[in-house]
Amino acid sequence: xxxxxxxxxxxxxxxxxxxxxxxxxxxxxxxxxxxxxxxxxxxxxxxxxxxxxxxxxxxxxxxxxxxxxxxxxxxxxxxxxxxxxxxxxxxxxxxxxxxxxxxxxxxxxxxxxxxxxxxxxxxxxxxxxxxxxxxxxxxxxxxxxxxxxxxxxxxxxxxxxxxxxxxxxxxxxxxxxxxxxxxxxxxxxxxxxxxxxxxxxxxxxxxxxxxxxxxxxxxxxxxxxxxxxxxxxxxxxxxxxxxxxxxxxxxxxxxxxxxxxxxxxxxxxxxxxxxxxxxxxxxxxxxxxxxxxxxxxxxxxxxxxxxxxxxxxxxxxxxxxxxxxxxxxxxx
Amino acid sequence: xxxxxxxxxxxxxxxxxxxxxxxxxxxxxxxxxxxxxxxxxxxxxxxxxxxxxxxxxxxxxxxxxxxxxxxxxxxxxxxxxxxxxxxxxxxxxxxxxxxxxxxxxxxxxxxxxxxxxxxxxxxxxxxxxxxxxxxxxxxxxxxxxxxxxxxxxxxxxxxxxxxxxxxxxxxxxxxxxxxxxxxxxxxxxxxxxxxxxxxxxxxxxxxxxxxxxxxxxxxxxxxxxxxxxxxxxxxxxxxxxxxxxxxxxxxxxxxxxxxxxxxxxxxxxxxxxxxxxxxxxxxxxxxxxxxxxxxxxxxxxxxxxxxxxxxxxxxxxxxx
Numbered sequence: 257x258x259x260x261x262x263x264x265x266x267x268x269x270x271x272x273x274x275x276x277x278x279x280x281x282x283x284x285x286x287x288x289x290x291x292x293x294x295x296x297x298x299x300x301x302x303x304x305x306x307x308x309x310x311x312x313x314x315x316x317x318x319x320x321x322x323x324x325x326x327x328x329x330x331x332x333x334x335x336x337x338x339x340x341x342x343x344x345x346x347x348x349x350x351x352x353x354x355x356x357x358x359x360x361x362x363x364x365x366x367x368x369x370x371x372x373x374x375x376x377x378x379x380x381x382x383x384x385x386x387x388x389x390x391x392x393x394x395x396x397x398x399x400x401x402x403x404x405x406x407x408x409x410x411x412x413x414x415x416x417x418x419x420x421x422x423x424x425x426x427x428x429x430x431x432x433x434x435x436x437x438x439x440x441x442x443x444x445x446x447x448x449x450x451x452x453x454x455x456x457x458x459x460x461x462x463x464x465x466x467x468x469x470x471x472x473x474x475x476x477x478x479x480x481x482x483x484x485x486x487x488x489x490x491x492x493x494x495x496x497x498x499x500x501x502x503x504x505x506x507x508x509x510x511x512x513x514x515x516x517x518x519x520x521x522x523x524x525x526x527x528x529x530x531x532x533x534x535x536x537x538x539x540x541x542x543x544x545x546x547x548x549x550x551x552x553x554x555x556x557x558x559x560x561x562x563x564x565x566x567x568x569x570x571x572x573x574x575x576x577x578x579x580x581x582x583x584x585x586x587x588x
Numbered sequence: 589x590x591x592x593x594x595x596x597x598x599x600x601x602x603x604x605x606x607x608x609x610x611x612x613x614x615x616x617x618x619x620x621x622x623x624x625x626x627x628x629x630x631x632x633x634x635x636x637x638x639x640x641x642x643x644x645x646x647x648x649x650x651x652x653x654x655x656x657x658x659x660x661x662x663x664x665x666x667x668x669x670x671x672x673x674x675x676x677x678x679x680x681x682x683x684x685x686x687x688x689x690x691x692x693x694x695x696x697x698x699x700x701x702x703x704x705x706x707x708x709x710x711x712x713x714x715x716x717x718x719x720x721x722x723x724x725x726x727x728x729x730x731x732x733x734x735x736x737x738x739x740x741x742x743x744x745x746x747x748x749x750x751x752x753x754x755x756x757x758x759x760x761x762x763x764x765x766x767x768x769x770x771x772x773x774x775x776x777x778x779x780x781x782x783x784x785x786x787x788x789x790x791x792x793x794x795x796x797x798x799x800x801x802x803x804x805x806x807x808x809x810x811x812x813x814x815x816x817x818x819x820x821x822x823x824x825x826x827x828x829x830x831x832x833x834x835x836x837x838x839x840x841x842x843x844x845x846x847x848x849x850x851x852x853x854x855x856x857x858x859x860x861x862x863x864x865x866x867x868x869x870x871x872x873x874x875x876x877x878x879x880x881x882x883x884x885x886x887x888x889x890x891x892x893x894x895x896x897x898x899x900x901x902x903x904x905x906x907x908x
Contacts (some may be wrong), residue, residue, distance in 0.1 A: 277818060307732040333736070338821070362824060373688035377874040391819050392800020395807050399796040421886065425796045436783035437793060440776060443826040444797025445804065447833065449771065449816035452805055454839035455761060456812070458846025462757035468748070468810070472758060474802045475720040475746045476765025479713020481799035482775055484791070486716050491777070491791070495770035497598060498712050500659070504685060504856070508849035509771065512841050525779025528829035535825070 268296065270419075271330025273323050274337035275301035278362055280308035283395035292419075300326040327352040332415065333359060335371075339363040339539060345373065350378035358412050359384045359400075364438055365536035366433055370404045379566030381407040385416055388434050388442050389424075398424030399441035403431035435536070439529030440518055447524055448477065465478055519520050526532065589617065591740075592651025594644050594666050595658035596622035599683055601629035602715035603655065604638055606744030609717055613740075621647040631695035648673040653681060653736065656692075660684040660860060667692065671699035679733050680705045681723075685759055686857035689726040689752055702728040706737055709755050709763050710745075719745030756857065758851030766844055769798065822838035 271291055272279040279299050286292050294316040300323045310392040313319050320326060327333060327349045337345055342363050353359070353375060359382060361371055368386045375382035384405035392398045400420040404413050415429055420426035429437065452473050459469030470578060484491055591613055593600040600620050609614050615637035621644045622630060634640050641647060648654060648670045657667055663684050674680070674696060680703065682692055689707045696703035705726035713719045721741040725734050734749055741747035750758065773794050780790030805812055820827040833839075 271822065280839070290804040299596040305872065335675065390797060390800065392797070394802050395800065395803045397796065397800035397803045399793050401793075403802060406728075424800060425792065429789070433785055433789075436780055436785045438825055439783055439829065440780040440785065440790060441793035441797040443819070443829050444776065444794060445801035446816050446826045446830055447772075447776075448798050448801030450830065450833055451768075451803065451842055452802065453816070454842035455765065455768075455846060459757055459761040461843060462760055462847060462850040464754055464757045464761065468750070468754075469761060470805070471746065472722075472762035473765060474805045475718065476711060476713070476762040477747060477798055478802035478806065479636065479718035479720065480766035480769030481773065481795045481802065482716045482718045483713050484770065484795045485799065491770040491774040495767050495774070498764070498767045498770075499824070504759055504849040504852040505767045507852040508760065508764050508845040509767055511844040511848045512768065512771060515837060515841040515844065517841045518771065518778070520833050520838045521772055521775040522779040523832040524829040525776060526665050526783060527832045528825040529783040531825040535859075561668050561860040566849040579820065586637045 268292065268332065268415075269330045270297050270334050271326040271333045272297070272299040273326060273333065273349070274335065274341075275303075275309050275312055276306055276336065277308060277391065278389075279334070279336040280311050281391050281398075282336070282389070282423065283312060283317060285393040285396050285398065286419065287315060288423035291422040298326045298329045298436040323348050323351050327357070331356050332358045332419070335359065335361040335363060337363065337545065339366050339535060342366050342371070343374065346374040350375055353379055353382060355379075357383065358408065358415065360416060361386045362389060364388065364442065365435070365532050365539060367536065367540065368403060370540065372405055372407070383408045383412055385412060386418065386431060386434065387416065388437050389420065390441050391421075391445055396423045398426075399444070399573045400424060400426040401429045401434060401437045401441075402426070403429060403434060435529050435532040436525075438532045439525040439527070443524070443528040444534075447521065452477065589613070589653065589736075589741070590651045591618050592647040593618070593620040593657050594647060594654065594670070595656065595662075596620045596624075596630050596633055596640065597627055597657065598629060598712065600655070600657040601632050602712050602719075603657070603710070603744065604633060606714040606717050606719065607740065608636055610743035612743040619647045619650045619885040620809065622887070645673050648678070652677050653679045653740070656680065656682040656684060658684065660687050662858060663687050664695065667695040671696055671790075674703060676699055676700075678704065679729065679736065681737060682707050683710060683904045685709065685763065686756070686853050686860060686864050688857065688861065689724060691861065693726055693728070702731040704733055706733060706757065707752060708741065709758050710741065711763050712766055714741075714744040717744045720765070720835055721745060721747040722750045722755060722758045722762075723747070724750055724755060756850050757846075759853045760846040760848070763853075764849040768842065773798065774840070 288296055297317040297322065299312050300320045302321055304321065309319065318329065322343060328553055335342060335345060342361065359371065361384065371384050372382055375384065385402055385408050387400055387402035389398050389400040402416055412584050417426050417428065455473035456466065456469040458572055459473060460466055483494060487494065499509065590783065604618055610614055619639040620633050621641045623642055625642065630640060644666060646657065656663060656666060663682065682705065689705050692705050693703055696705065706723055706729050708721055708723035710719050710721040723737055738747050777787065777790040778793035780794060781787055804815060808815065820830065
């Protein structure tokens with residue numbers, strides 16, 4: 257589906273603060289979907305050495321080292337940086353946000369309220385949304401959920417949904433479900449890659465050449481997932497349908513169950529969700545050790561025009577979300 | 589070209605659904621037969637507009653490419669039944685797990701000098717045109733036969749030719765693979781529900797995540813381990829989750845599964861190759877129905893004491 261999504265404006269621009277894996281994957285998906293033209297996309301990062309940066313350049317989008325430039329050129333602004341960088345970015349771009357801007361944070365564990373709180377220093381009604389997506393957006397088979405902020409309007413949700421639906425499944429959720437989604441579909445591809453590596457090992461053990469084993473394993477998982485998505489039936493029923501009496505498949509399933517296969521996956525979803533909540537809690541405590549931020553990253557961010565001292569953490573640890581910070585402390 | 593299915597169960601249904609969705613063959617050119625008209629898949633096939641019959645001979649008469657889509661232990665009966673009807677144009681494609689090309693050729697050679705036989709192993713996602721199929725070519729099949737089968741099966745997913753000795757391993761991997769995936773998807777959804785998601789959303793997100801990841805791997809030149817690395821940010825949620833998987837021997841369970849399925853397939857094949865199968869392994873009702881078919885040959889009937897199904901020197905043995 258090739259759509260130009262704006263009901264409100266005829267030519268929408270999209271910007272990405274951050275030019276890493278996520279920005280790269282989304283841009284690749286959006287452009288493959290034809291939902292936005294590359295010249296209407298801008299991405300910025302202080303680090304031009306990232307492998308994804310050259311990928312983005314090759315796709316024909318506007319690349320810059322200035323986050324402010326990205327903000328000026330965009331209507332929808334994706335925050336695609338690591339969670340602990342978000343406060344710096346918000347302080348840097350806060351003064352440049354205008355009424356038209358829709359801020360979409362993709363940072364795991366960063367709450368809408370923490371972002372709104374920061375931006376309210378600069379504007380009365382910042383339009384903020386939060387989304388959790390995953391890397392298969394790069395092949396237009398992503399899984400995305402989003403939650404709507406206090407000042408975002410219904411049309412903003414529709415706009416984001418149309419964008420993200422061009423690269424996979426997308427639905428709105430209450431914000432309190434986003435950690436669980438992170439554990440399931442955010443981290444899910446990693447569980448799948450691990451499984452696929454193991455399945456291929458199994459095939460190779462039984463005599464298949466590696467390439468064929470990888471191909472068959474991936475195709476089998478893809479096909480099964482598609483069957484489930486296209487079916488009204490319970491996955492257990494679909495499983496039953498492929499287990500003929502006394503056959504090979506039910507023998508295989510027994511060894512999986514004997515090893516607690518299902519439980520391992522439940523553990524994984526839980527562990528990812530809990531870790532997400534942990535990271536969110538640390539951020540909400542509004543104290544983050546500057547040691548958690550690589551010195552090189554910190555330096556680069558500080559070198560950007562407009563980087564505010566209010567956003568800088570000293571080595572003793574300082575509240576990043578508190579606007580009453582004393583002026584910048586000398587780094588030793 | 590006309591296509592026929594001996595057997596009207598899950599496999600025939602899935603293939604017909606996929607072929608017709610792909611538009612690779614018109615429904616009126618498809619025939620399927622089964623003595624059992626109560627199978628749920630039979631009404632599905634009828635609804636799709638396929639010619640349905642209880643006569644395997646009729647299917648054979650109407651087809652050029654003939655899929656044998658019955659359970660492995662039924663194959664010998666079927667071959668005896670349709671053997672006399674096979675003509676030069678026929679390409680026989682067996683989908684029966686563990687049944688070797690040579691056993692099929694041996695049976696059919698009783699009826700014709702150069703029976704064209706191929707063997708394939710596919711899987712149920714052909715129903716959504718995302719199947720995984722491999723095929724091996726028999727002694728008398730020609731290159732064009734392989735190309736024809738490959739075109740048919742490629743319309744419903746991935747298809748490639750292999751040496752026959754790899755087919756058991758393929759069964760363990762992609763033949764049984766969807767069952768491993770359905771189990772995983774059920775568990776992932778449970779995980780999502782445990783952490784607060786509604787069930788429908790959890791099922792949807794889990795399936796979408798697996799589908800997307802598999803597609804990424806298929807579209808990428810990169811190693812799955814590299815793709816895994818790419819989604820594990822330092823100290824993040826995903827690497828924490830992966831640790832749990834590894835601690836529980838997740839990978840090993842999947843290797844075990846592929847191995848177990850492959851070994852069981854070889855076991856079933858060995859039992860069949862021994863050319864002795866206990867009729868107790870064949871449900872009496874099935875046996876009766878098959879024998880009731882016109883042309884159900886006494887040569888194919890097993891007595892309760894066990895008899896070689898592939899040996900044509902048997903005298904008719906009375907069932908007690």
